Amino acid sequence: MNLAIRDIRHKLSRFLLTAAGIGLLLMIVMGMAGIYQGLSEDALSFLERTKADLWVVQRGTRGPFAEISRIPWNLEDRVYAVTGVGKARAFVSHTIQREYQSRPLRMVVQGLTWPQDDGSVLPLIGGRVLGQAHYEMLADRTLGLRLADRVPLGKDIYTVVGITAGMTGPSGDGFAFFTIPDSIAIQYDTPGEAIRLEREARRSRLRKQDLGNTQPILLERAAGPASQLPALGTQNVSAIMVNVAPGVDPARVAKVISGWSDVTVYPNDAQRELMLRSIERNRKQLGMFRTLLVIISAIIMALILYTLTLEKMHDIAMLKLMGARNGTIVALILQQAMLLGALGYGLAYCIGLWVFPFFPRRVAITNANLMQLALIVLAISVLSSLLGIWKAMSVQPNEILS
Amino acid sequence: MRTIIQSDAPSVEAQLLTKIYGRGNTEVVAMREVSFQVQRGEVVALVGPSGAGKSTLLTAIGLINPPTSGKITISGCPVMDGPRPLVSLRAFRRKYIGFVFQKANLIPFLNALENVQVAMEINDVRSRKARKRALELLDYLGVADRSRSLPSTLSGGQQQRVAVARALANNPSLILADEPTAALDSHRGRQVMELFRMVAHEQKAGVIVVTHDHRALDVFDRILEMEDGVLRPPPNGPSSRNAETRAQPA
Numbered sequence: 001m002n003l004a005i006r007d008i009r010h011k012l013s014r015f016l017l018t019a020a021g022i023g024l025l026l027m028i029v030m031g032m033a034g035i036y037q038g039l040s041e042d043a044l045s046f047l048e049r050t051k052a053d054l055w056v057v058q059r060g061t062r063g064p065f066a067e068i069s070r071i072p073w074n075l076e077d078r079v080y081a082v083t084g085v086g087k088a089r090a091f092v093s094h095t096i097q098r099e100y101q102s103r104p105l106r107m108v109v110q111g112l113t114w115p116q117d118d119g120s121v122l123p124l125i126g127g128r129v130l131g132q133a134h135y136e137m138l139a140d141r142t143l144g145l146r147l148a149d150r151v152p153l154g155k156d157i158y159t160v161v162g163i164t165a166g167m168t169g170p171s172g173d174g175f176a177f178f179t180i181p182d183s184i185a186i187q188y189d190t191p192g193e194a195i196r197l198e199r200e201a202r203r204s205r206l207r208k209q210d211l212g213n214t215q216p217i218l219l220e221r222a223a224g225p226a227s228q229l230p231a232l233g234t235q236n237v238s239a240i241m242v243n244v245a246p247g248v249d250p251a252r253v254a255k256v257i258s259g260w261s262d263v264t265v266y267p268n269d270a271q272r273e274l275m276l277r278s279i280e281r282n283r284k285q286l287g288m289f290r291t292l293l294v295i296i297s298a299i300i301m302a303l304i305l306y307t308l309t310l311e312k313m314h315d316i317a318m319l320k321l322m323g324a325r326n327g328t329i330v331a332l333i334l335q336q337a338m339l340l341g342a343l344g345y346g347l348a349y350c351i352g353l354w355v356f357p358f359f360p361r362r363v364a365i366t367n368a369n370l371m372q373l374a375l376i377v378l379a380i381s382v383l384s385s386l387l388g389i390w391k392a393m394s395v396q397p398n399e400i401l402s
Numbered sequence: 403m404r405t406i407i408q409s410d411a412p413s414v415e416a417q418l419l420t421k422i423y424g425r426g427n428t429e430v431v432a433m434r435e436v437s438f439q440v441q442r443g444e445v446v447a448l449v450g451p452s453g454a455g456k457s458t459l460l461t462a463i464g465l466i467n468p469p470t471s472g473k474i475t476i477s478g479c480p481v482m483d484g485p486r487p488l489v490s491l492r493a494f495r496r497k498y499i500g501f502v503f504q505k506a507n508l509i510p511f512l513n514a515l516e517n518v519q520v521a522m523e524i525n526d527v528r529s530r531k532a533r534k535r536a537l538e539l540l541d542y543l544g545v546a547d548r549s550r551s552l553p554s555t556l557s558g559g560q561q562q563r564v565a566v567a568r569a570l571a572n573n574p575s576l577i578l579a580d581e582p583t584a585a586l587d588s589h590r591g592r593q594v595m596e597l598f599r600m601v602a603h604e605q606k607a608g609v610i611v612v613t614h615d616h617r618a619l620d621v622f623d624r625i626l627e628m629e630d631g632v633l634r635p636p637p638n639g640p641s642s643r644n645a646e647t648r649a650q651p652a
Contacts, residue, residue, distance in 0.1 A: 001516060010511030013418070093647075112487020131520050315509045322568075324524045387507060397495075398466040400507055402458065 003328070004335035007312070018304055019340055024348025025297045026377060031359075032290040033369040036283055038362035043170035043275045046110070047120055052241035053250040055091075055266045063266055064093055064238035067274045068293040071263060073180070073237045078260075084253045086245035089113040090237040092183045095173055100151055105210075107176040108169040110239070111138070111183035119162060119177050127162035133179055138162040140174035143197055154189030158182070170279050184235050199223050260344055289321050294376055302384035305337050309388035312396050321397035333388045334381075341381035345374060407620065411478030412439045412609020413576045419472035421458050422632075432458040433469070433631045440608040441479075445599045447619055448612045450628035455638055456612045457580060459628065463610070464499060464578045465491040468478040477575040496525050500569030500607070502579040506561035508553035514540060514564045515549040521571040532571075539567040543597065559590040566597055570605060577601070588617055595621040 008015045027245040047065075058071050072399060079088040079340050083098040092111030112119055119138050127147045130136050130256075137158040139145040149160040158178065167175040178186065190198075202222040206212030212219050234336055254265045265273075309316075316329055349370070356363035421433040433455040440446050448456050461467035463474055465481060472483040476498055481489050510515045515536050522532035540546040543563040545556075553561055562582060569577050579598065583591030595618040597610070602609040611622070619625060627634045 001512075001520055003512075003520070007511040015461070158408055259482065281474060314507070315511075318507050318509065319520075320492065321495065321501055322494045322521050322524055323494075325492070328524060396466075398490075400503065401461065 002068050002335070003332045004339065006389045007332070008106050008336065008339065015340070015341075019343040020347060022297065022301060022304075022340060022344030023351060025293065025300065026344050026348035026373070027352045027355070028296065029290055029293045029376075030348050030365065030369070030373055031356060031363055032363045034291065034356060034363035035354070035359075035361060035374065037288045037364040037369060039170065039172075039274065039279050039282055039286075041166075041364050042168040042172065042362055044277055045166060045168070045270060046175065047272055047275055050091075050241055051121075051243070052089075052268050053244050054242040054254050054257070055240075055268065055271050056240040056242060057266065059262050059264050060132050061264065063264075063271055064091065064276055065271055065278060069238050070236040071147055071239065073184075073235050075263065076237075076240050079240050079257065080248055082253060082256050084256075085242055086246035086248070087243040089117055089241045090180050090288040091239040091241050092180055092187065092237045094183075094238075095169070095171070096153070096186065097396045098151075098153060101143075103144075105143065105145075105151070106173050107139070108171075108173050109186050109352045110175050110177050110182045111180035112177050119220065122162075122164045122177065123166055124162050125142075126162070130177070130179060131160060131161065135159060136178075137182075138164055138177040140164045140167040140176070142168055142174035143176065156185065166362075168362065170275065171172070174388070174402055180237065184237070188235075240276045292315050294380070298380045298384050301337070301340065301380055302387050303332065304340070305385050305388040306391065308336060309333055313392070316392050317395050317397055317399040320395065321400050325394060329392050332390050333385050333392060337381040337388075338378075339383035341377045348373075355386050404522065409477075409532075413442045413444070413477060414610070415439045415475040416463055417473040417475075418457075419462055419469045419474070421455070421467070422470045423461060431631055435472070436628075436631075436633055438626060438633060440576075440610055442606045442608055443603050444623045445593070445602045445609045445611070445621065447622040448610055448626045449616070449619070449625055449630060450634075452540070454628040455631040456598070456628050458631075460578050460580055460610065460612055463576075464501060465495050465587065495627075497572060498575050500572070500574040502562070502565050502569045502582045504575065504584040505583040506558075506565040507562055508551055508564055508568075510557075513550050513552050514545060514556065514560075517553070517564055518567045518571050521568045525636045527572075536567070536571065539570055540564070543567050555584065558585050559593070562586065562590075562594055566594070566601070570601060570607075574607055577607050577609045579609065581612055581614065583613065583615050583618070588615075590615040591615055592618045592621070 012095055056071065056075065058069040061067050063069050072092055076088045076090050089122045090111060093108060095106065095108050096105040099105065112130060114130050114133060118131075120129050122138060124138070127138070130138065135156055135158050137151065137160055139160050141163050145151065145160045145163070147160055147163060151160065152156050154389065164175065164177070169175065186261055199222065203219055206219050206222050242251055242253065250267060254267065257263060257265045319329060325376050352365065356365070417437050419433055419436040420431070423430045423432055428431070436459055448459065450456050458467065462469045465474075465487075466486040468482060468487070471484045473480065476494070479489065481487065481491070481494055509520065512520060519529070519532045519537035522535060523529060527535075537549060539545060540549050543566055545560050545563045545567070548556055548560055548638055553564070556564065577598070583594050586594060598609045599613060599621050601607065
């Protein structure tokens with residue numbers, strides 16, 4: 001006869017309510033792990049999809065995932081010229097926030113080296129890849145945009161031609177993919193008046209120099225777009241992603257490029273490490289909060305089990321009087337603790353599956369996290385029942401007479 | 403420790419049992435050099451005023467409150483020598499002693515059948531066998547129709563019958579009852595007392611019942627009377643300090 005089950009059956013509604021409370025607590029613990037996992041996956045999702053072997057960044061910086069890195073776009077051609085390089089692509093990434101249909105639209109603008117990279121490596125769930133050099137975009141579904149939406153960014157309007165899934169940055173903002181020129185245009189968008197003033201300033205500076213007076217063509221060009229000025233024409237990108245040719249050792253290519261005085265080269269693993277380090281504080285914060293919640297859950301469970309045991313002290317004294325072994329009484333308390341933990345865990349999982357998709361950031365529940373939490377719950381169940389077991393062991397059978 | 407039970411030995415034998423609570427100025431002698439025997443199949447009433455030491459004696463021979471000195475032998479097996487147990491007390495209680503109290507003390511989350519069954523399962527009786535015997539006992543005590551009922555839905559008399567069934571579950575050689583009829587009306591009280599008599603005679607168990615209910619004393623084979631921690635000598639009995647009184651039919 002299982003005494004624990006019969007006791008639970010007797011007070012089923014209370015037991016279920018208690019389990020629901022424990023379940024909600026455990027759901028938060030589960031959610032914390034899921035938020036961290038989501039944070040890591042979001043941070044690494046794009047990095048892992050690029051499958052770049054090397055990252056060439058501004059000299060002395062740690063690259064776009066740690067700080068601002070600016071290198072000329074035409075460095076892409078220099079890198080291509082290195083023996084052993086199979087593919088070199090510019091990397092542009094920056095976060096912007098604009099108004100769209102009377103709501104704030106915050107996105108990570110990501111440049112693709114079109115036409116070599118048209119977005120076909122991305123997880124598209126609707127529409128198509130980029131089909132032309134300008135004015136098209138792919139948007140992650142978290143941005144809330146739909147196919148054929150026309151989004152004004154800077155001085156141009158971009159049409160959403162494809163929708164991706166699971167492409168969010170470390171800060172939780174959804175990615176939007178453009179061609180590199182478009183993403184640069186969005187990044188360096190300047191108001192018309194500022195452009196006019198800058199052009200006038202350029203002309204003014206040139207007029208004061210011999211060069212301007214002896215080269216009238218320069219004065220004329222200074223009044224035009226900056227991209228048409230040979231000295232100013234090159235635009236900056238954040239990094240160059242390099243894929244080595246098959247059979248080539250990336251370290252050998254890295255050694256060659258590292259010899260250039262204007263750039264620093266990182267292998268993909270180093271960038272991954274940097275990316276993870278950028279969310280280290282968040283991880284610690286969530287980890288500490290999770291630890292506190294585990295302790296709180298353990299204390300609450302211990303108090304609940306202790307109270308449940310106190311209520312049964314008379315019955316336990318009677319069982320002892322009848323000659324019940326300590327094992328029978330320990331099993332009664334321990335089994336209830338385990339059932340409470342198991343039911344709480346199950347409820348946490350079910351409620352989590354239902355609730356987590358509504359969270360603004362991704363909550364990624366992995367099997368490893370589930371297993372870890374199961375072990376934590378098992379440990380909590382055992383530890384929290386110790387107080388009740390100690391109390392039950394201390395009761396004397398003659399207390400039945402009191 | 404191996405226990406050897408003799409089926410022809412007295413159900414319980416107490417020799418010079420003394421129980422002292424506290425020390426020095428706070429010392430209270432609850433029971434002083436009490437000696438008696440109860441044979442198998444015998445129903446004995448233990449009477450006396452409140453504070454006479456009846457419950458102390460009952461808990462001492464029930465192996466839940468060890469005496470300060472004296473010896474207890476149950477079914478021929480020495481079990482206590484002063485406060486020192488000679489056997490595993492819990493295991494001995496499980497196998498050889500049944501208890502009934504003023505309150506039935508049924509386990510509230512078990513139904514009547516399970517309350518009887520659990521006493522046997524604790525004693526390693528297989529579940530199916532325990533269930534069968536529990537049903538037989540409840541039937542024997544006239545509450546088989548309430549076997550599925552929780553204690554909270556049973557009347558006081560029904561609860562006490564279930565408690566008696568539980569006490570009988572493991573065929574104990576000694577049944578101890580502490581004011582089992584105090585919470586019952588006189589009619590039900592008498593029924594319970596007669597039940598003890600029937601059980602003692604049919605199951606060949608010694609039964610000691612602490613009672614204040616003088617209306618049902620005729621049911622008992624003998625009456626032991628306690629006062630101030632000692633057994634009072636019978637009016638015409640031997641001159642020993644602790645004596646036994648034959649029951650006088652009402």
